[in-house]
Amino acid sequence: TFEKLLIANRGEIACRVIKTCKKMGIKTVAIHSDVDANAVHVKMADEAVCVGPAPTSKSYLNMDAIMEVIRKTRAQAVSLNVSICCSFLSSLSLQASEGVTFIGPDTHAIQAMGDKIESKLLAKNAKVNTIPGFDGVVKDADEAVRIAREIGYPVMIKASAGGGGKGMRIAWDDEETREGFRFSSQEAASSFGDDRLLIEKFIDNPRHIEIQVLADKHGNALWLNERECSIQRRNQKVVEEAPSTFLDPETRRAMGEQAVALAKAVKYSSAGTVEFLVDSSKNFYFLEMNTRLQVEHPVTECITGLDLVQEMIRVAKGYPLRHKQADIPINGWAVECRVYAEDPYKSFGLPSIGKLSQYQEPLHVPSVRVDSGIQQGSDISIYYDPMISKLITYGSNRAEALKRMEEALDNYVIRGVAHNISLLREVIVHPRFVQGDISTKFLPEVYPEGFKGHKLTDLERRQLLATAASLYVAEQLRSQRFLGTPRIPIAKSKRSSWELSVHLGDGTYPVAVSKDGSSFSVEVDGMKLNVTSEWNLASPLLSVTIDGTQRTIQRISRNASGETSIQFLGTVYKLQILTKVAAELSKYMPEKAAEDTSSILRSPMPGTVVAVSVKPGDMVSEGQEICVIEAMKMQNSMIAAKTGKVSHLRSLKTICNLSNRIEFK
Numbered sequence: 208t209f210e211k212l213l214i215a216n217r218g219e220i221a222c223r224v225i226k227t228c229k230k231m232g233i234k235t236v237a238i239h240s241d242v243d244a245n246a247v248h249v250k251m252a253d254e255a256v257c258v259g260p261a262p263t264s265k266s267y268l269n270m271d272a273i274m275e276v277i278r279k280t281r282a283q284a285v286s287l288n289v290s291i292c293c294s295f296l297s298s299l300s301l302q303a304s305e306g307v308t309f310i311g312p313d314t315h316a317i318q319a320m321g322d323k324i325e326s327k328l329l330a331k332n333a334k335v336n337t338i339p340g341f342d343g344v345v346k347d348a349d350e351a352v353r354i355a356r357e358i359g360y361p362v363m364i365k366a367s368a369g370g371g372g373k374g375m376r377i378a379w380d381d382e383e384t385r386e387g388f389r390f391s392s393q394e395a396a397s398s399f400g401d402d403r404l405l406i407e408k409f410i411d412n413p414r415h416i417e418i419q420v421l422a423d424k425h426g427n428a429l430w431l432n433e434r435e436c437s438i439q440r441r442n443q444k445v446v447e448e449a450p451s452t453f454l455d456p457e458t459r460r461a462m463g464e465q466a467v468a469l470a471k472a473v474k475y476s477s478a479g480t481v482e483f484l485v486d487s488s489k490n491f492y493f494l495e496m497n498t499r500l501q502v503e504h505p506v507t508e509c510i511t512g513l514d515l516v517q518e519m520i521r522v523a524k525g526y527p528l529r530h531k532q533a534d535i536p537i538n539g540w541a542v543e544c545r546v547y548a549e550d551p552y553k554s555f556g557l558p559s560i561g562k563l564s565q566y567q568e569p570l571h572v573p574s575v576r577v578d579s580g581i582q583q584g585s586d587i588s589i590y591y592d593p594m595i596s597k598l599i600t601y602g603s604n605r606a607e608a609l610k611r612m613e614e615a616l617d618n619y620v621i622r623g624v625a626h627n628i629s630l631l632r633e634v635i636v637h638p639r640f641v642q643g644d645i646s647t648k649f650l651p652e653v654y655p656e657g658f659k660g661h662k663l664t665d666l667e668r669r670q671l672l673a674t675a676a677s678l679y680v681a682e683q684l685r686s687q688r689f690l691g692t693p694r695i696p697i698a699k700s701k702r703s704s705w706e707l708s709v710h711l712g713d714g715t716y717p718v719a720v721s722k723d724g725s726s727f728s729v730e731v732d733g734m735k736l737n738v739t740s741e742w743n744l745a746s747p748l749l750s751v752t753i754d755g756t757q758r759t760i761q762r763i764s765r766n767a768s769g770e771t772s773i774q775f776l777g778t779v780y781k782l783q784i785l786t787k788v789a790a791e792l793s794k795y796m797p798e799k800a801a802e803d804t805s806s807i808l809r810s811p812m813p814g815t816v817v818a819v820s821v822k823p824g825d826m827v828s829e830g831q832e833i834c835v836i837e838a839m840k841m842q843n844s845m846i847a848a849k850t851g852k853v854s855h856l857r858s859l860k861t862i863c864n865l866s867n868r869i870e871f872k
Contacts, residue, residue, distance in 0.1 A: 208524045209233050209308070213280060214252070215273050215287035218580035219597060220500065221248035224286050227516040236280045238273060240266035242588060247580050254280055261590045277307055284523060286310040310523045312477045312498050319473045320496040323367045324405050330493045333472040335465045338484065338492045340407025351388040352381045354406050361409040364388060366395030366402075373841060375442045377409055390835075390842050393817070410492065412646045413484040415439065416451050418466035419507045421518055424476045425527045430463030431507050431535055436482075437645045438634055440555035441841070445627075445650075446634055448542045449506040452605065452643030458489050469496060477522055478504070478515045484647075502545065502597065505578060509541035509601045540608040541601045544616065544631040548593040551630035551658050555650055557812045558593045558838045562586050564623035565747060569615040574601045574608075587624050589813050589838055595626065609635050616777055617759040620747045630658055632777030660778040669736060670753045671775050671782075672709050673729035674760060676718045677738040678749070678773075679784045680705050680727060685744060708790030710783040715790070808845055814838030825853045 212228055213236040214221045221237060225248065228235045237252035242261045249255040256276045259266035266272070277285060285307060311317070320326045324344060330337050341354045344367065355362045355378060364387040366374030374395035376387030388404065396402040415436045422428035435451035436444045454462070466481035480501045482494040504515050513530075522528070549556035566583040569575055579596035587593060600615055602608035616632045634640055637653060650658075663671065683705075704721040719730040726739040740751045749760050761774040769785045785793060818835040821827060827847045834845050 208520055209283045211236060211253075211280065211282045212284045212286060212310070212520075213238070213273075213277055213282035214248070215267065215285055217243060217246065217248055217267060217591065219578045219594065220502070220580075222251055222580045223500075223578055224516055225251045227514055227520070230514075231517060231520065233520070236276065236282050238267065238276055240590075242586070242590065245585075247582055247585070256280065261588070263590065282307065284308040284310055284520075286519075308523050310477070310519050312473075312475050312479065316473045316475045317498050320475075320479070320498045323365065323495055324403070326496055327405075327407075327493070329472055330469055333465075333468045335469050335493045336483075336491055338407045338410060338494070341405060343405075345388070345404045345406055348385045348388045351404070351406060352384050355381070355384045358406065358408050361411065362406050363409040364391050364404055364406050366391060367405055374404070386844075390844070394842050410484045410486060412648050413437075413486050414451075414453055414645065415444070415482065415494075415647050416454065416462070416485050416491070417480050417482040417501075418462050419501075419504070419515075420466050420470045420475070420479050420481060421513075421515070421522075421528065422467075422470050422475045422477065422479070423522045423528045424525060426471070427528045428467045428470045428475070429528060429530060429532050429535060430466050431511050431513065432537055433459060433462065434501075434503055434506055435645075436503060437647050438640070438649055439647050440650055444503065444545065445556075446542070446544050446631065446640075447503040447506055448540065448605070448608075449510050450537050450540070453485065453489070455489075458485075458491070462491055465493075469493070478519050502594075503543050505576060505597060505599045506541035506543050509576070509599065510537050510539055511535055512538065539601055539603050540605040541599060542605075542608045542612050542635070544598045544612060544635070546595045546598050546619070546621070546631070547627045548587040548595055548624040549627050550625040551627040552660070553657075553811055555630065555654075555658055556627050557843075558589070558814070559625035560587050560589055560593075560813050561624040563595075563621065565620055566622070567620035567747060568596070569598075569618035572600075572611060572615045572618055574611055575599070575615045576601070589815070595621065595624075598631075609641065614759070618748055620761065622747075622763070628774075629660055629778040633658070633661055661776045663776075665732075667776065668711070669731045669734060670756070670758065671773070671780060672711060672716055672718055672731045673727075673736040673738050673753060674751050674758070674775070675711075675771065675773055675782050675784055676705075676707050676709055676720050676729055676731075677727040677740070677751075678742075678744075678762065679707065679769075679771075680720050680722070681740075681742040682744060684722075685742075706787040708785050708787055710785075711780065717787075805849065806851065808833050808847060810836055810845065812836065812838050812843070814843075817842065819856070821853050821856075823853050823856060827851060827853060 211234045214224050215238055225235050235252040237249050237255040238258045239246055239249050239255060240259055240261050241257055258272040258276060259269050319329055324342060327337055328342060340358060345351045345354060361377055361379045364376045364378055374391045376391050378384040378387045391404055392402040417434050417436055419431040420428060421431055432449060433451050433454060434447050434449045436447045438446035462483060469481055478500055480497045483491040484494050485491045500515060508515055547556055548559045550559055563581060563583055563585050568577045570577060576599040577596050581595060598615055600608050600611040602611055612635050616628050619628060707718045707720060709716050709718050716731060721728045726737055729736045729738055736754050738751060738753050740749060747761055751758050751760055763772040763774055763779055765771040769783045771784060772779050772781050814836040816834060817837045820832045820834060828850045829847055831847050832844050833847055836843050836845060
């Protein structure tokens with residue numbers, strides 16, 4: 208098709224495009240910022256060119272630099288993320304005039320569907336169901352309040368050129384509307400170079416279901432079934448699956464036909480996604496159309512057998528679609544979890560940065576696919592999206608796909624940054640999710656006090672205690688040997704039982720361990736459990752069988768004082784394991800006093816300080832905004848937890864980290 212294709216993107220999606228290009232025999236050119244010089248997509252490509260410093264506006268969104276790379280490398284085609292500022296459109300036209308083909312729809316479709324205001328009007332004209340709201344551009348906060356009152360609260364404020372949950376706020380009253388207008392416009396300008404906003408009625412407690420479409424330049428268009436994307440936090444998807452448990456064949460067909468009608472109305476020619484909100488009565492409303500390859504596209508590929516990137520390249524070259532609507536199947540079930548470098552215990556996921564000191568994908572688990580753009584040693588920085596990978600599992604039915612996802616999450620090794628594995632695992636095993644009883648409010652409804660990790664049952668607590676104690680004893684026995692032989696040959700140890708004290712959470716438990724061959728008999732709470740494993744202590748993964756139940760655990764850390772962290776059922780638990788004598792003596796050890804942080808406002812995440820609303824000497828009240836932190840293109844308002852007077856602004860630089868703080872008294 209093409210001899211050389213330039214990929215104006217980064218991360219997992221750039222790697223995804225490169226894989227298909229290699230399969231098709233197309234040479235690839237990667238672009239990168241200076242901090243991405245050693246990124247995986249750079250290593251995978253045949254050529255790579257630096258286009259600027261870390262900020263996306265100066266590198267991956269620097270169209271002048273990208274155009275220069277296209278000319279120098281003589282790339283015949285370019286693939287880029289078109290969820291960007293409209294200034295790209297003129298460049299796309301310029302590419303066409305220079306004989307460079309864009310892998311995606313034409314500029315008219317991008318402009319029409321990339322603008323939420325125009326796309327909504329086009330959808331109405333195409334007889335697509337739309338959400339009630341204001342169809343124009345909101346000028347200022349006062350007009351936003353007036354419009355919101357006319358529509359009726361709650362309302363959704365969102366960027367006209369937005370996507371990916373950025374530039375979106377839900378407002379329930381006038382005050383939240385003013386605040387939402389301010390943050391949404393700032394995020395929109397930062398992420399998309401376009402601060403225009405629209406306001407529409409917020410559909411409370413809906414499902415988010417989208418239709419994948421594929422169209423060519425000859426007037427042919429298909430809908431490739433749906434994706435269920437209702438598990439979200441901050442309007443960003445976390446877990447997706449295909450098909451949806453909610454849709455019946457009639458509703459699926461109606462949504463697919465409306466999606467195709469919209470694609471044909473704008474003469475769309477590529478892969479695209481039409482997103483809908485669906486209420487409990489299966490009424491569906493057009494939300495937006497994304498004129499790009501969506502993050503969650505792998506689940507569609509799994510159930511249809513199509514390579515969407517290959518189809519996009521064929522369409523761009525001018526070939527007609529190879530399939531008819533009747534050829535599009537639903538074979539099996541696929542689930543995707545977005546694995547992020549985030550702390551799920553803070554607002555369901557605040558960004559985490561750092562170096563991946565250890566990284567191992569669970570590709571040994573059957574029917575698992577991992578789309579990633581990182582490797583062991585990669586840096587997760589403040590400049591880009593914190594996604595680590597997309598973890599996809601496939602099965603002949605939903606239960607099989609979910610069981611494989613559970614196993615894959617347990618076998619995923621990520622060290623060096625916080626991650627959301629614990630949240631993902633809890634979601635997929637939750638009874639409501641298993642039954643298909645979900646909506647976009649699933650997370651706040653299931654975890655109204657915030658996510659706290661897995662809550663152990665009595666049996667699971669005993670299994671964890673027995674496993675931790677057995678691991679401790681196995682390590683003690685290993686330390687007595689050197690290269691498979693005793694360290695001191697004349698001192699033969701015949702010890703076969705240990706009395707331990709294990710501290711977990713708020714409790715301390717006496718645990719008795721006795722060795723029987725390669726197994727351990729462990730007594731906890733008066734009950735005996737048999738723990739068996741190969742006890743390969745050098746491996747990051749440890750398969751343990753407890754009374755016939757297989758568990759995959761990970762020991763995250765340990766120290767000489769008996770403290771250890773173990774990942775069990777997805778959640779990391781902190782334990783302290785001591786001998787009975789050491790436990791009795793430990794009460795004489797002084798404890799380090801916890802830092803009093805009641806008078807300190809400390810940033811919960813690394814990011815950029817974009818606004819400071821106070822100065823030393825100011826009086827502040829509880830709930831008042833102190834500053835605004837931008838991390839991964841999302842703006843977060845930091846508020847005072849108590850009434851007081853600002854005494855210091857300490858180390859408040861452009862880039863802040865966890866040590867930066869504002870003190871007040």
